[in-house]
Amino acid sequence: MDQTLRGPDPLPDIGRVEISDIREVLRLGLRDFLRAPLFGLFFSAVYVAGGLILYYVYALAGQIWWLAPVAVGFPLLAPFAAVGLYEVSRRIESGEPLDWPGVLGVVFAQRDRQIPAMAAVIVVIFLFWVFVAHAIFALFLGLRGFTPGNDPFTLFLTGNGPLMLLVGGAIGAAFAAVLFSVTVAGLPLLLEREVDFVTAMIHSVRAVQENPGTMIVWGIVIAGLLFVGMLPLFLGLFVVLPVLGHATWHMYRRLMPSKSSTAVGTG
Numbered sequence: 001m002d003q004t005l006r007g008p009d010p011l012p013d014i015g016r017v018e019i020s021d022i023r024e025v026l027r028l029g030l031r032d033f034l035r036a037p038l039f040g041l042f043f044s045a046v047y048v049a050g051g052l053i054l055y056y057v058y059a060l061a062g063q064i065w066w067l068a069p070v071a072v073g074f075p076l077l078a079p080f081a082a083v084g085l086y087e088v089s090r091r092i093e094s095g096e097p098l099d100w101p102g103v104l105g106v107v108f109a110q111r112d113r114q115i116p117a118m119a120a121v122i123v124v125i126f127l128f129w130v131f132v133a134h135a136i137f138a139l140f141l142g143l144r145g146f147t148p149g150n151d152p153f154t155l156f157l158t159g160n161g162p163l164m165l166l167v168g169g170a171i172g173a174a175f176a177a178v179l180f181s182v183t184v185a186g187l188p189l190l191l192e193r194e195v196d197f198v199t200a201m202i203h204s205v206r207a208v209q210e211n212p213g214t215m216i217v218w219g220i221v222i223a224g225l226l227f228v229g230m231l232p233l234f235l236g237l238f239v240v241l242p243v244l245g246h247a248t249w250h251m252y253r254r255l256m257p258s259k260s261s262t263a264v265g266t267g
Contacts (some may be wrong), residue, residue, distance in 0.1 A: 009193040012256035014207045017214045021254050029247025032089045036098050040242025044083040047166035047241055050236035085245030086188050114190050114197040127174045180219045181208045186250035207255045
């Protein structure tokens with residue numbers, strides 16, 4: 001059906017979530033990953049490959065310290081990488097077949113909808129964070145950081161290094177909090193319903209505002225697990241990212257419960 005002939009779908013009501021829901025959505029995320037592991041490995045592979053490419057580019061250039069701000073900001077791209085995982089979880093809960101043409105067809109169909117606009121917002125925020133991180137680096141360390149052969153651990157743990165990490169971490173957390181608020185329910189909403197991306201972001205922020213305590217903890221859990229997953233050369237993300245992607249779909253279902261679903265992303 002031609003989606004251009006349709007008006008916007010109604011927005012789902014915003015529900016209440018508790019801290020106990022976090023454990024449950026993680027359990028469901030792990031269940032979905034184990035039920036369809038190949039999809040999880042496939043969709044996380046692009047994200048992991050991007051991380052490895054960045055690592056080797058900076059390593060070959062002898063500027064491995066630039067990996068620190070990139071690694072801190074890299075999880076900002078995780079929500080977009082999880083769109084395919086949302087569709088897998090949606091199909092599992094609705095009893096639809098899990099076949100590659102169907103799942104990939106839905107993912108590719110998003111190019112004609114609102115998710116690319118949301119992806120552009122995510123990428124712009126990520127690139128702006130990298131720019132800000134470079135400015136913070138230059139402000140605190142000056143030319144000392146650009147000297148060939150500098151040990152990154154010595155660079156960050158001596159002189160102004162610790163203060164730079166503190167300030168940069170706080171600013172990076174602010175970037176992550178903003179993006180988390182607009183995407184935690186905004187991206188799944190765009191996949192499921194025909195709404196514009198600005199409306200989806202605003203509705204997502206409202207859901208976070210109505211569940212501040214749980215959402216703060218959920219954001220910390222996501223950031224912590226992604227950080228742990230990145231430690232062994234991003235390879236842990238082969239498991240962490242799929243589980244979190246599926247879990248985010250189930251958190252969306254609790255944040256925005258609805259008795260009816262238009263599910264426009266499925267066709």
